Amino acid sequence: MRQAFPTTIGYAARIAFVAELAERLHSYGTTAQRLEGAIVAVAQTLGLECEPWVNPTGMILAFSDPSRPPGDSDTTRVIRVPPGETDLYKLCEADRIAEDVMAGKIGLAEGHAALRALDRPPSWRGVALRVLGFGLSSASVAGLLRLPWLDIATAGLIGVLVGLIEWLTPRRPRLREASDALAAMIAATVAVAVASFIGPLNLNTVVIASLIVLMPGMALTNAVNELTSQHLVSGTSRFAGAVSTMLKLTVGTMIAMTVAQMLGIEPQIRAWRPQPEWVELCALLSASFAFAVLFRANRRDYPVVMLSAASGYLISRLAGEAWGSPVGIFLSAMLLTAAGNGYARWIKRPGAVVRVPGIILLVPGSTSVRSLLTSVQQQDLAAGQEAALTVLNILLALVAGLLFGNLLLPARRNL
Structure with missing residues (x-):
């Protein structure tokens, strides 16, 4: 059983640590309901009362000291932050630091300094690996779709270019707002050039595969998940952000x-998926x-x-072949959510290490952009209705899987 935290430590120092932790967890891609639950749990252990209000671009944290008369210690922090991106290594490190502080293994000042130390910039090796990761993910998605070798190579090349844009964006503030549109424009330009002067491509599919990392599928899933958890403002804001990303792409x-x-320039377009299962x-x-x-992720993870x-x-694919795609997605999301909760419960590390990667290949980002792109290309809303309905089915199956996964094996840790 965890020992009570000594409240003799400064009230302001405890607030500063909780606020710093909240900002870190937000920037590492934690959803509203899990972030609020984690902050309340840490604050209670530190002898604080905290009422958090979280949305994708900011937080309001209202603190009070239960040992003082009501109103004497009320403190409110308003924190403006950009939308977070998943960073499993830093998420695990922040979780470990918080656990060590609450257990009394390190002091508040040491824990605060450890959180700030997570801000160190990545090495050139890390940057290069991440840029190559963009290219590898795009080529891999094209391979999963069994596209021809030229399509796979083109998607991989464009993915590397998108990774370079993503790396340049924080260093060029003027690029920030238009970076998604610029990446999509470069992706389509390269794909059209290859299809026009080298060989025919599955044009739209190659463009979508090359932009897969920028697709807002995870944001859409998190938005609907937050809405079903009654975090209406955060869910609505996140949904609007996902739609704006779709529009820019x-x-x-x-x-x-x-x-x-x-x-x-007339690109040669074909619909051909000749690759074998291997x-x-x-x-x-x-x-x-x-x-x-x-x-x-940490290398050990x-x-x-x-x-x-x-x-x-694989769960989604095999179950989908047997009972239909929505059933496969539901079973996959449910089992991976339960597995993530089990990982957090028994390994004592954030369940996001299992849960987030487990559903990333299921989210409907590519389908949602395809539906919008088809409608705009043909200037006909009906042309994208089938893909839009597919997006809705995927979202419903995913969110149902997340909800029932938490029922199958309840989470004891918010992260």
């Missing part, structure tokens, strides 16, 4: 294709590794992350 793609049409299996392995890199990503895809 579509706009960038259409700009490139329209310019090519105006210049009289290519799909190899692509699954490489995709699992690529997402371990892109989620910035690579086997767990890769196994989770591969298991989620």
Whole structure:
């Protein structure tokens, strides 16, 4: 049983640690309901009362000291933060630091300093690996779709270019707002050039595969999950952010294709998926590794992350062939959510290490962008209705799997 935290330690110091931890967890991609639960648990252990209000771009944390008369110690922190990105290594480190502070293994000042130390910039080796991870994930998704070798190579090349744009964006503030549209425009330009001057491509599919890391599938899933958890403001904001990303990707793609049409460039388009099953299996392995890199997992967690990503895809694929795609996605999400809760319960580390990679190949990001892109290309809303309905089915199956996974094996840790 955890010992009570000594409340003789400064009230302001305890608040500062909780606020710092909250900002870190938010920036590492934690959803609203899990973040609020984690912050309340840490605050209670530190002898604080905390009422958090979290949304994708900020937090309001209202603190009070239960040992003082009501109103004497009320403190409110308003924290403005950009939308977070999944960083499994830093998430695990922040969780470990919080656990050590609550257990009395390290002091508040030491814990605060350890959290700030997580801000160190990545090495050039890490940057290069991440850029290559973009290319590998794009080529792997094209392989999972059994596209021809030229399509796979093109998607991989474009993925590397997208990774370079993603690396440049924080260093060029003017790129930030237009980075998604710029990446999509470059992706479509390269794909059109290859299809026009080298060989025919599954054009739209190659563009979507090359932009797979930018697709808002995880954001859509988290948004609906937050809405079902009654975090209405956060869920609505996250959903709006996902839609805006879809629009920027579509706009960038259409700009490139329209310019090519105006210049009289006619890409050769085909619908051909000739690859055997072994290519799909190899692509699954490489995709699992690529997402371990892109989620910035600790090297010791690579086997767990890769196994989770591969298991989620295989469960969905096999169950989908037997009972239909929605059933496969539901079973996969449910089992991986339960597995993540079990991992957190018994291994004492964040369940996101299992849960997030487990559903990444199931989320409907590519399908949602495809539906919008098809509707804009054909100037007909009905053209994208089938894909839009597929997005809805995937979202419903995923969220149902997440909800019932938590019922199958309840989480004892919020992360």
